[in-house]
Every structure is written in structure tokens, then in C-alpha cells.
Amino acid sequence: MARTAIRARLLDFISDPTHSASAVRLVEDGLLLISGGRIVARGEYGPLSRALRADEKVADFSGCLLMPGFIDAHTHFPQLDVIASPASGVLDWLTLHTYPAEARFADPAVCQEAARFFLDELSRNGTTSACVLGTVHAQSVDALFAEAHARDVRLVAGKCLMDRNCPRELRDTAEQGVQQSADLADRWHGKRRLAYAITPRFAASSTTRQLQLAGELASARRDLYVQSHLAESEDEVRWVRELYPQARSYLDVYDSVGLVRELSAYAHCIWLDSADRLRLAQARAVAAVCPSSNLFLGSGAFDFRLAEQAGMTVALGTDVGGGQSFSMLATMRAAHEVALMRGGMLRATQLFYWATRGAADALGWEGQVGTLESGAEADLVVLDPAATPLLARRFAAAGSIEEQLFALMILGDDRVVRETFVAGQPSKIWCKPEVVAVASSPGDTARTRELTRRFMGRLRDAPGGGVLKP
Ligand SMILES: [Zn+2]
16 A cells, blocks of 8 residues: 655653643654554654655655644634624624624535635645534535535534524524434444544534433434534623523533543633532533634633643634634634633643643543554644744744644744645645546535645655655
8 A cells, every 4th residue: 555754853742741740742853754644653753654665755845844633623614704793792693793704504505615615725834633513504514524525534513503683584492403413413423533422512603402402412422513603702702691590600510411432522611610610620611712813802711720720621723703703823822812811831842742642642532643643543744834924034033842733823823724634645735626526526526636635646746766855
């Protein structure tokens, strides 16, 4: 079977840097071998390159960092057209921008086009997996899964459950919404790398009855994910308190119906009390922190210190389109700013961990993605520290990997993403104009072959005896 060989600085995490000083694993001149969509070997370039066959080409990304692809723990694919739209807060954002944009997804053609653009944009930003909210329309999730399946992307997604406090055209009913969720799960969950998430939009847009039915589905199907929003802004928390006067807290609204458990991911988690934090930690639910969105909408600042003290599981989300960027580097930068507001300080290695292995382990993908270990799926990103003159200059002056990663997340964006590999396939090529015709043709095996042919063609045509100089 054909192998892809990549030479670069190899960076990944053995464990959580919070708890271990030796969690960061860096090979300065490394070689990674991929075959059948998986990593089959990794190590120092010198010794490992001697195992290469004479006809095997090496994609030479020397000087670039090769690391596990980023994982976006919370984002919305139907909000592409309203990113960068002003609003005074999240509730305003929903009514002014989000709901009108999402109403267009009643049209399957709109869903398909957006799904393609969204997945292209993930790749362009080095993101190889995401937890994604569709609209209330089942066809929005069908379109996203179909496109992700054709590209072999590891993706979690779900249709929004929303049966009150939203425009009539975006309303399902308690029974119909949950039935559609179960049907979508039957169609897509476990199909190669796809997983379904039961997705109540947020407590205020579901009736108690709908949340109860969602909880019953979550109990019957422990293998399904759960995703929603939790305690994003103070106005929202007040509203939920009025709607659910019997609940101890916003979290308790979900918890009382069985929606807080492993494989559940709650976006934001800002306005919590200590009992909520302990409960999330004990349930091993994931706090999908979305600092870029929180800054943009003025929602508040997540308290990383209290989260750590409580033992909460943290991952990072872009929350596009409330979030300002698809870039997980931009998300890390915002997390740094938000942490400072709360009097805390995060290390860059911690943030890169949360965006890769931390998220993978939190989402139940330990050993499968988020690591460069042999046997893992080859979801990878190549980051070029010389992508801009200022970054190159600052990077050269950095003395440690911590300092280098910090410069990368503060100064970097999609320009530093040299290539993104999804299941071993170079996927940034999807976004290039010359393969648009290929990308929109049916049949994933033909497309995969075409991508490989083009990638190998780039290797062959490169000067230096087939060695690709990025
Ligand atoms: Zn969101």
C-alpha cells in the first residue's frame, strides 16, 4: 500500500500539560509515515528515513510544525453568512441575525452549498474535527453529514431541537424534533467517522416536554453525543430562570432530564456556580469554551482557574458565527485574553493541548485522533512559522517551544496553515479552484484517488528529485 512520508518538526502531547512537565513531545527533525489513512511510523528523520523505499518521496516541510489537526468543540455551520454581524448580546444576535439566516436552510440546495463551504473552511484553518450544530431542519444535518462522509471527516453534528421562543418557521414539536433526531442518528451515527449529537439549541428554546424526550433518547442511546448551550450571558441566564423556576440552576434544567453525562458538550459555561462546576466535572461533561464569541457578543469571561479547581473537562470552540473566526489559533488567542480578565494566565502549550489531544480525549477519541502515535488516524495540520514576515521574525527570536507556540497563536491565522491532512489525505487542496469540479462530483473513492494523484503530482513536479518544498 502506498505510503505518504512527511518531514517536519513533530509536535504532540503525551498528556495534559497542567499535570505533567514532560507532556509536550517535540521531534525537531522528524519523519511521519502514513498509510491507509493512519500513522504507521514516527520518529527522527535520520534513522527512520533509512527505512524508506527508493521510490518513496518525502514531502519536505522542514521548519514547519506537524501536529494533530485542531478539534473545534462547538460551531454552527448555518451561520456562515452572519459571521461579523453586530449585535448587543447573544439574544439580540439570535433574533437579528441567526434565525433569519437559519430559515434559509429549509432549502436543501442552501444546506449543500453551505456544508461544502463550511468543510472547506475547516480544512483551510487546520481543523480536522468539529462538533457542529445544524438548523432545526433535518436536511441541514443530512447535507453536512453527506459532505463530511465523502471527505471522510471525523464529525459530530445534530439538528437543533427548538419548539418554542423562536420564529414559527424554525419550530419543530417536542415529539417530531426528537423523532427526527433519532432518525438522523439511525442514518448517520457510526457511519465511518460520523457521530450524532442530540442538540437542544438551548433551554429557552425548548419546552420541558421536548427536553424530557431528548433526555429519554440520551438515556436509551448512550453512544450518542449531546450538545447545547449553557450559561452564555447574564440576560439569558435570567430568562432561563424565569422559564424554569423549579430548577436549581441553568445546568439543572438539562441535568434533571438526563442530558448531562459523558459525551455531552456544553458551549460557554460562563455564568455557573461552584455546584454546577463540580457537577459538570463529576459527569465528565465537556465545557466547550468559546472565548472569541464571548468577546464579540460581550457575554462574559470563562473562568479557567475555577474550572481547573473543580476538575472540569475543557475544550475550545470557535462558535462561528458568534465567534469571529474559524481559526483555532484565533480562539486560543481569545482564550488567553479572557483568562487574563479573570486574573489567570494560560500557557500556550495548555491551549494547544485543549485544541488537539485534550478535545480528542474529552470526546471519546483517545488514541484515535489528537496524537501522532502510530496507529492513530492521520488527521494532521502543518503550521508554517514563516508564513508572515512578523511571525517569522518573532518565531526566530523565541527560545522555547512554549514561546514559539505563544507567538504562533497570537500572530497566526489561516495563513500559517500550510496543509491539512484528513485521514491521511491532503485536504486543503479541496479548496483550490482547480479541483472544484472534482470536489463536486459524486463518488468519494474517485475523488480520493484524484486527490492523491494531484498531491503526488505536486511531489513529482517539485524541483529537487521529487522532494516537495512547501
Ligand atoms: Zn453556539
